[in-house]
Amino acid sequence: MVQGKNESVFQAREDLSSGGIIDKLASFFEGRGAFLFLVPALVLIGIFVIFPVVWDVYISMTNASLVGPSAKHYIFIGIQNYFRLFQDFLFLNSLKVSFAFTILSALIGQAILGLALALVMRMEDIKGKMLVATVVFIAWVIPEVVAGYAWSAVTDKQGLVSAILSLFGVKTEYSLYFTHPFEVIVVANIWRGTAFSMILFTAALEGIPKYIYEAAEVDGATPWQRFRYVVFPLISQAILVDFILITIWTFGVFTLPYMILGPGGGIGNAGQLWTLYIYFKAINNFDIALAAAASNVMFVIVLALILAYLWSMKYFRRW
Amino acid sequence: MGSVELKNVTKIFPPKTVAVNNVNLKVRDGEFFILLGPSGCGKTTTLRIIAGLERPTKGRVYIDNIDVTDLPPRKRDIAMVFQTWALYPHMKVYDNIAFPLRLRKVAKDEIDRRVREVAKMLQIETLLDRYPRQLSGGQQQRVALARALVRKPKVWLLDEPLSNLDAILRVQMRAELKRLQKELKITAIYVTHDQVEAMSMGDRVAVLNAGRVLQVGAPSEVYNKPNTLFVASFIGSPPMNFMHVTLKNEGGNYALVAEGVNITLPTELGKIIEEKASDANDLILGVRPEHLELSTAEDSNIRGEVYVIEPLGSETILNIKVGDNIIKARLLKEITLSIGSKVFLKVSTNNIHVFDPSTERAIL
Numbered sequence: 001m002v003q004g005k006n007e008s009v010f011q012a013r014e015d016l017s018s019g020g021i022i023d024k025l026a027s028f029f030e031g032r033g034a035f036l037f038l039v040p041a042l043v044l045i046g047i048f049v050i051f052p053v054v055w056d057v058y059i060s061m062t063n064a065s066l067v068g069p070s071a072k073h074y075i076f077i078g079i080q081n082y083f084r085l086f087q088d089f090l091f092l093n094s095l096k097v098s099f100a101f102t103i104l105s106a107l108i109g110q111a112i113l114g115l116a117l118a119l120v121m122r123m124e125d126i127k128g129k130m131l132v133a134t135v136v137f138i139a140w141v142i143p144e145v146v147a148g149y150a151w152s153a154v155t156d157k158q159g160l161v162s163a164i165l166s167l168f169g170v171k172t173e174y175s176l177y178f179t180h181p182f183e184v185i186v187v188a189n190i191w192r193g194t195a196f197s198m199i200l201f202t203a204a205l206e207g208i209p210k211y212i213y214e215a216a217e218v219d220g221a222t223p224w225q226r227f228r229y230v231v232f233p234l235i236s237q238a239i240l241v242d243f244i245l246i247t248i249w250t251f252g253v254f255t256l257p258y259m260i261l262g263p264g265g266g267i268g269n270a271g272q273l274w275t276l277y278i279y280f281k282a283i284n285n286f287d288i289a290l291a292a293a294a295s296n297v298m299f300v301i302v303l304a305l306i307l308a309y310l311w312s313m314k315y316f317r318r319w
Numbered sequence: 320m321g322s323v324e325l326k327n328v329t330k331i332f333p334p335k336t337v338a339v340n341n342v343n344l345k346v347r348d349g350e351f352f353i354l355l356g357p358s359g360c361g362k363t364t365t366l367r368i369i370a371g372l373e374r375p376t377k378g379r380v381y382i383d384n385i386d387v388t389d390l391p392p393r394k395r396d397i398a399m400v401f402q403t404w405a406l407y408p409h410m411k412v413y414d415n416i417a418f419p420l421r422l423r424k425v426a427k428d429e430i431d432r433r434v435r436e437v438a439k440m441l442q443i444e445t446l447l448d449r450y451p452r453q454l455s456g457g458q459q460q461r462v463a464l465a466r467a468l469v470r471k472p473k474v475w476l477l478d479e480p481l482s483n484l485d486a487i488l489r490v491q492m493r494a495e496l497k498r499l500q501k502e503l504k505i506t507a508i509y510v511t512h513d514q515v516e517a518m519s520m521g522d523r524v525a526v527l528n529a530g531r532v533l534q535v536g537a538p539s540e541v542y543n544k545p546n547t548l549f550v551a552s553f554i555g556s557p558p559m560n561f562m563h564v565t566l567k568n569e570g571g572n573y574a575l576v577a578e579g580v581n582i583t584l585p586t587e588l589g590k591i592i593e594e595k596a597s598d599a600n601d602l603i604l605g606v607r608p609e610h611l612e613l614s615t616a617e618d619s620n621i622r623g624e625v626y627v628i629e630p631l632g633s634e635t636i637l638n639i640k641v642g643d644n645i646i647k648a649r650l651l652k653e654i655t656l657s658i659g660s661k662v663f664l665k666v667s668t669n670n671i672h673v674f675d676p677s678t679e680r681a682i683l
Contacts, residue, residue: 212407214401215406215407216407219393219422220393221393222393229422
């Protein structure tokens with residue numbers, strides 16, 4: 001019965017192909033036809049990735065503005081915007097802030113804390129480690145806007161931090177994000193992004209077989225020596241990957257600092273990251289051409305950093 | 320110096336897996352001591368307890384009469400060779416071997432001298448500049464041995480170090496390991512499930528099953544005088560033959576009897592069995608295949624018919640159906656018998672083993 005059914009299906013297929021419909025379709029797709037399948041993706045990438053990049057480069061060489069006459073009739077002015085950019089104190093400041101922010105909150109804060117947490121997670125008989133892990137994950141998964149508001153509230157002069165400080169007799173006259181804008185966004189970003197490094201390092205540590213640790217233990221290594229001479233070299237590549245990713249992400253962080261500090265980056269622009277500067281120039285000052293130039297400079301610098309990481313990668317893992 | 324003693328050591332893995340059950344062992348200085356047993360018998364856990372990688376739930380561990388139960392591995396002055404060899408993949412062979420010395424801040428010249436010395440001994444001098452992944456299994460194993468030896472530890476712990484090698488290399492390394500251990504006069508505790516390894520390498524063997532030590536003794540002793548059914552069945556290849564028999568006593572003339580079996584016993588042997596057995600009508604007779612020989616009908620005390628013949632070149636394993644049992648006889652002569660033909664066998668009463676099925680312990 002079943003066999004008969006199968007046979008009839010085969011028969012039908014044969015009829016179709018011998019009828020030539022499938023043959024024709026097949027030969028059509030075999031030549032240029034396969035390209036058709038790529039078209040939807042290419043169109044989307046073209047509209048949303050390639051065009052903006054090209055347009056961005058072009059616009060950075062014009063006198064375009066968001067409003068006013070030059071919003072409609074802008075002219076090509078060469079690389080003048082780039083000269084303006086490097087004469088702009090705010091831009092140089094945002095460069096400095098962004099580098100400091102990335103080094104402190106990502107490379108030092110998230111990576112070291114993430115590694116420490118990953119190591120703790122591997123230890124046996126540590127109580128409450130799952131609770132810590134859960135808290136770290138929550139920080140990572142809640143929406144960035146919500147996190148931003150939460151940090152504003154916590155560091156407000158009537159917020160949690162002030163309340164705790166007042167317990168110790170410290171009176172806070174101003175909100176913390178007002179007096180220490182840079183420090184607040186650094187801490188907030190560590191809080192927010194540590195989970196990623198923790199997961200990455202946990203996976204890397206899981207990749208080291210248990211007997212390697214044990215061999216080091218029997219060979220006479222103290223816990224620190226085991227980390228320094230065995231664990232660290234074996235996860236060095238994961239550390240590099242982590243550095244690449246969190247560098248890219250941290251340079252691009254916008255929502256969290258924006259929610260806490262606004263586009264100005266707090267008092268004295270102390271927390272005005274690059275991204276905030278670009279937003280500030282484009283939306284607040286309508287200077288879209290300068291903002292475009294700034295984002296292109298940012299792109300080149302981040303690209304250079306990534307290439308440096310990748311280049312250094314070949315010095316790791318020679319084994 | 321390097322003696323090891325375990326006193327009443329028990330290890331329970333939560334919730335209640337008893338891996339090691341009240342083990343008492345004494346390993347003498349300079350001895351090649353084997354922990355032998357099937358997988359899951361607790362031999363590796365016992366070794367790890369000696370190494371300090373596991374803490375015993377109960378009991379104490381002594382190295383050179385010093386209680387080391389609470390000391391971490393690095394303070395016990397032991398070295399271990401893991402089943403997987405556990406070489407550090409990111410270090411070259413030289414650095415792998417030098418690692419234990421570097422941790423102890425030994426002077427550079429001294430490290431170099433000792434690494435080269437041990438590398439020469441194990442014939443891996445030409446490999447010092449390579450990474451572990453560039454080595455064959457046998458070479459990796461030598462590096463692991465070198466790393467364990469370079470420090471001159473008190474005790475050398477080996478956890479099935481040969482099991483990942485191919486058969487030919489295994490036999491070769493077996494002899495080399497033994498020579499090395501004797502040359503260096505180092506105490507070695509060696510875990511294996513391979514009874515051939517145990518017999519050929521060990522000065523003494525401890526047979527473990529289900530977390531307990533069943534018997535400790537020289538290989539010949541464990542082989543010739545197994546104290547339990549388990550030890551008798553585990554040691555020897557092909558394994559010992561077992562048959563249910565009854566003890567007949569006809570006016571002081573004792574015999575072990577079953578279908579196809581009638582072994583006349585000297586009176587004193589018969590008396591011993593009668594005294595010790597909980598039920599003389601239900602005994603287990605054990606005979607090693609190598610102790611069975613072909614004989615004439617009159618001289619024979621076991622008879623049956625040929626079931627299968629396995630010629631192995633230098634010897635022949637004859638499978639014989641005796642009653643309901645198939646027993647194996649290991650014969651050095653060429654066999655002219657054919658399947659189904661009657662066969663008469665003889666075993667000397669010096670070579671029989673009798674066990675009590677209720678206790679599984681040896682009576683004789």
